[in-house]
Amino acid sequence: MTTTSLTVSSPDPRRQRLIRLGRRAAVRLGGGLLVLWAVATLTFFALRLMPGDPVQAILGGPSGNPTPETIAEVTREYGLDRPLAVQYGLYLARLVQGDLGVSYSQHMPVTRVLAEQAGPTLELTLSALVLAWLLVLALTVFTAGRRSWVGRLASLAETLCAALPHFWLGIVLLAVFAFGLRLFPPAGSDGWRTLVLPTIALAVPLAGFIGQVTRESLELTLDQPFVLTARTRGLSDAAVRFKHALRHAVLPGVSLSGWAIGALISGAVVIEVIFSRRGLGRQLYQAVQLQDLPLTIGISLVVAAGYVLANILVDLVYQWIDPRQKETLA
Amino acid sequence: MSDLILESPALPLRTQRRPRRIRLGASLAIGFLTLVIVAALAPQLFAHGDPLAIVPRDAFHPPGWAHWFGTDQSGRDIYSRVIHGARLSLFVGLAATALAMSIAIVLGLLGGLGGLRTDRGVGWLLEILFAFPSLVLALLFVAIFGSGIGPLIIATGLGAAPGYARMVRGQVLAVRNAGYIEAARALGHPTRRIIWRQLLPNAMRPLIVTLTMGVGQAIVWASALSFLGLGARPPTPEWGTMLSMGRDFIANAWWLTFFPGLFIVLTTLSTTVAGRYLQQRLEGRLT
Numbered sequence: 001m002t003t004t005s006l007t008v009s010s011p012d013p014r015r016q017r018l019i020r021l022g023r024r025a026a027v028r029l030g031g032g033l034l035v036l037w038a039v040a041t042l043t044f045f046a047l048r049l050m051p052g053d054p055v056q057a058i059l060g061g062p063s064g065n066p067t068p069e070t071i072a073e074v075t076r077e078y079g080l081d082r083p084l085a086v087q088y089g090l091y092l093a094r095l096v097q098g099d100l101g102v103s104y105s106q107h108m109p110v111t112r113v114l115a116e117q118a119g120p121t122l123e124l125t126l127s128a129l130v131l132a133w134l135l136v137l138a139l140t141v142f143t144a145g146r147r148s149w150v151g152r153l154a155s156l157a158e159t160l161c162a163a164l165p166h167f168w169l170g171i172v173l174l175a176v177f178a179f180g181l182r183l184f185p186p187a188g189s190d191g192w193r194t195l196v197l198p199t200i201a202l203a204v205p206l207a208g209f210i211g212q213v214t215r216e217s218l219e220l221t222l223d224q225p226f227v228l229t230a231r232t233r234g235l236s237d238a239a240v241r242f243k244h245a246l247r248h249a250v251l252p253g254v255s256l257s258g259w260a261i262g263a264l265i266s267g268a269v270v271i272e273v274i275f276s277r278r279g280l281g282r283q284l285y286q287a288v289q290l291q292d293l294p295l296t297i298g299i300s301l302v303v304a305a306g307y308v309l310a311n312i313l314v315d316l317v318y319q320w321i322d323p324r325q326k327e328t329l330a
Numbered sequence: 331m332s333d334l335i336l337e338s339p340a341l342p343l344r345t346q347r348r349p350r351r352i353r354l355g356a357s358l359a360i361g362f363l364t365l366v367i368v369a370a371l372a373p374q375l376f377a378h379g380d381p382l383a384i385v386p387r388d389a390f391h392p393p394g395w396a397h398w399f400g401t402d403q404s405g406r407d408i409y410s411r412v413i414h415g416a417r418l419s420l421f422v423g424l425a426a427t428a429l430a431m432s433i434a435i436v437l438g439l440l441g442g443l444g445g446l447r448t449d450r451g452v453g454w455l456l457e458i459l460f461a462f463p464s465l466v467l468a469l470l471f472v473a474i475f476g477s478g479i480g481p482l483i484i485a486t487g488l489g490a491a492p493g494y495a496r497m498v499r500g501q502v503l504a505v506r507n508a509g510y511i512e513a514a515r516a517l518g519h520p521t522r523r524i525i526w527r528q529l530l531p532n533a534m535r536p537l538i539v540t541l542t543m544g545v546g547q548a549i550v551w552a553s554a555l556s557f558l559g560l561g562a563r564p565p566t567p568e569w570g571t572m573l574s575m576g577r578d579f580i581a582n583a584w585w586l587t588f589f590p591g592l593f594i595v596l597t598t599l600s601t602t603v604a605g606r607y608l609q610q611r612l613e614g615r616l617t
Contacts, residue, residue, distance in 0.1 A: 035457045042458060046474055163599035165550045167557050168573065168591035171580055175588075179581040186581075266465030270554050274577070284466065285558055288473045296473045304461040311460075 021316060028312040037092075039304050043297050044091050048084065100301070101294035105287065110298035113283060118302075120189050121272070121279035125264040127195060128202035132260070135207035136214055136253065141241050144218035144249075155215060161208025166267045170201035170274040187276035198275045202267045206260055210253045218249035251322055258314040262307055356607035359600035366597055369416040379410035381567040390583050400585035402576065406565065412589055415567040419594075422483055422561075422568075423549035427541060429487030430494050430548070437491075438498025438533075439525070442506060452499070456492050464489030465554060472560045482561040486552045490544060497540060501533035508532070539609040546601030553594050569594050 075081050082090075094101075100110035143154040177197060178186035188194045221227065222245055230244045269281035276282075280299055287295035369376055385405035393400040399408035441452035462470065468485035475481050505511065506529065514524045549569075555561050556570025557577075564575050569590040576586025 031457075035454075035461050038454065038458045039461050043470075159602060160599065163546075163595055163602055165553065165591070165594055165598070167554055168587070168594060171573065171577065171587045171591065175580045175584045262463035265463040266554075269465050269469070270557065273558060284469060288469050288560070291473070293473065296470065300462065300466055300470045303463065303466050307463055308461050 017320075021319060024319060025312070025316055028315060032308045032312055035308055036301075036305055040092065040095055040301060041088075043301065044088060047293065047297070048087075095301075100298035103287070103292055103295040103298075105290045105292040105295065110294055113295060114280070114298060114302055117278060117280045117283045120277060121265075121268055121281060124195065124198055124202065124271070124277065124279060125261070125268055127199045128206065128264055128267075129257075129260065131199055131203035132206040132210060133253075135203060136211045137246075139207070139211050140215045140218055140249075141246060144215050144222065144241075155212075158208045158211040158215065161204050162212060164205050164208070166201050166205050167270045167274060169204060170198065170271050173197045173201055174274065189277040189279070194275070194277070198271045198277060201274075202264060202271055205267075206263060209263075210256055210260065213256055214249055214253040217252045218245060221245045221248045224248070247321065251318070254314065254318050254321060257317075258311040261310045261314070265303055265307065355603050359603035359607070362596055362600045363604060366416050366420060366593075366600075369413045370420045371417075373410075373414045373417065377407075377410040377413040379407045381406065381411040381414040382565060383407070390579075392583075393585050399589040400583070402572075402583075402586050403579060404565070408572075408585060408589055411567040411572060412569070412593055415569050415572060415590065416593070418479075418562060418566065418568040419549055419553065419570070419597075422479065422486065422552040423545045425483045426486035426490065426548040426552060427545045429483060430490040430544070431537075431541065433487070433491040434494030434498045435530070437495040438502050439530075441495070441499040442502025443525075449499075452495075456495055459488070459492040464551065468551070468555055469560075472555070477560040479562055482552055482555055485555060485560075486548050489551060490548060494537070494540070494544070497537060498533065501536065502529065505529055505533045535612065539605045539612070542605035542608060543601050546598040546605075550594060550598055 080087065098111055100114070102108065103110050103113055106113055139154050139158060143151045174186055174197065177183045184197050185194050218241075222241075224245075227240060227245055230240045235243070265281070268279060269285055271277070272279040272282035273285050280303065284296065284299045284303075286292075287299065373381075383406060385401070388397070388401050388405035389403055391397050391401040391405075397407050397409065399412060401407055402411075437452050437455065441449045444452070459467065468489045471485040471488060472481055475484075510532075511524060511528055514528050519527075552561060553568075553570030553573065556568055557574045559574055562568040562571045564571050572590040573587050573594075576583070576590070579586050
């Protein structure tokens with residue numbers, strides 16, 4: 001980047017930045033752990049406040065028909081005869097060991113269900129995130145700041161995309177491309193062809209939201225003096241937009257990515273149900289419908305953990321792109 | 331005087347350049363919202379049919395003169411159902427937003443005005459609520475408290491509350507040291523009166539726009555939950571429930587899902603466009 005004489009005279013700025021970044025990562029991770037602990041605590045007490053017998057919930061809900069022996073066994077095993085504080089301690093100890101209980105609709109440990117279902121959901125949300133950003137770049141970079149019908153049309157497209165609920169988009173895509181034109185399979189989760197329609201349904205509304213923000217900041221950036229400087233150096237319009245303006249303009253979009261991941265996870269629940277895909281979202285939906293509490297809570301906790309981690313990551317990426325951000329302990 | 335001179339060359343130019351587009355979009359949006367509100371208050375004005383009337387021999391009629399939006403699997407008129415559905419969908423959206431805002435105002439005031447410790451506590455609570463994606467939070471709530479209209483409103487409101495609370499807190503912090511607050515304090519007004527008469531109105535002003543758009547978002551989220559079968563029970567005319575009912579027939583009867591969805595889209599779009607128009611008017615940079 002800079003000349004060698006500069007880097008020698010002052011302490012390596014790149015290393016300093018890494019150290020600062022590492023410190024911030026540690027602080028944020030510590031905070032994230034505390035939040036997760038609070039989340040787990042809250043769910044524990046919400047469950048205890050719930051009407052109904054927890055033993056019955058563990059043994060298969062209202063439909064299960066346990067014998068008195070199994071009831072006694074579960075009561076002892078889960079320490080339900082002991083004081084609440086001890087129960088809470090046991091719960092946390094199990095959680096730390098990665099024991100989330102046994103799903104009573106699937107009859108296997110919640111962690112195994114999670115391990116099986118996380119892959120397809122990650123695949124779907126990541127491909128949707130990538131597609132959304134590609135759409136944003138395609139829509140905004142070339143059209144921002146041009147006071148022509150192109151810019152207006154693109155801006156209108158973004159507003160329209162942002163207003164499209166993914167569940168409706170999913171149904172329309174399903175009706176047109178799966179049942180009408182028979183281009184893609186309507187359901188399933190094997191192979192890239194099953195991934196196309198769900199990814200589009202998730203990505204388009206997201207691209208609308210990120211696109212609106214990115215366009216606004218890109219238009220502000222293109223008015224900045226450094227853009228004029230770059231132009232006077234004889235850079236082509238495309239080079240100015242991609243090399244100089246974009247780096248500044250993506251910042252609001254990146255900081256929105258934390259929110260976007262949440263929206264993607266929420267959307268994945270609905271989209272996985274519509275397209276009958278395997279995944280955490282559909283599993284969570286089924287667990288709620290079957291009143292499978294261990295599975296519901298297990299998935300929610302893991303999703304929350306993933307979401308908190310992703311937000312920390314976004315924060316770090318943000319700082320990496322924009323070193324002007326002062327280190328703050330938030 | 332100098333202000334006028336500075337502003338005058340810029341203003342007429344901009345108003346000349348694109349006055350019609352924004353007015354057109356905004357008036358279309360406000361017009362559509364008005365229609366939806368009227369439909370919610372008096373559905374008989376638009377649809378004479380009974381949204382629940384079952385006519386088995388009229389099942390699966392495609393859109394046409396007799397049934398503008400077609401009929402569903404039991405021969406119910408989709409147009410009547412969409413019009414009658416506006417009431418519940420709008421009510422859920424408004425109620426959820428009101429709930430979210432009430433929570434947000436309490437938390438925001440506590441955070442912005444309370445001491446350092448209270449602020450930390452509020453920040454914590456928000457972080458915890460923020461740890462769940464909104465639909466997951468809503469699903470968790472439904473899992474614990476059951477489904478229905480009430481839980482639907484609460485779940486949607488809870489999902490939206492942390493975002494609003496963060497904004498309210500920021501606004502309260504920004505406004506609390508303003509001159510007029512100090513003036514009111516110097517005049518000896520009681521704190522409660524200052525909060526209600528000065529602080530809240532001023533802090534909330536920028537949030538009006540967010541709220542307008544928030545109602546649209548709340549309708550979408552509530553529809554998503556209804557779509558998953560966790561809200562209103564079929565055959566209640568509600569947009570999300572209608573989508574959910576029509577899902578089984580998308581292969582051969584697209585109109586069952588298309589029209590309720592279209593109304594959700596148009597409502598969200600209208601709240602967004604109207605909200606932006608409102609924002610420009612409030613900020614006084616109407617172009």
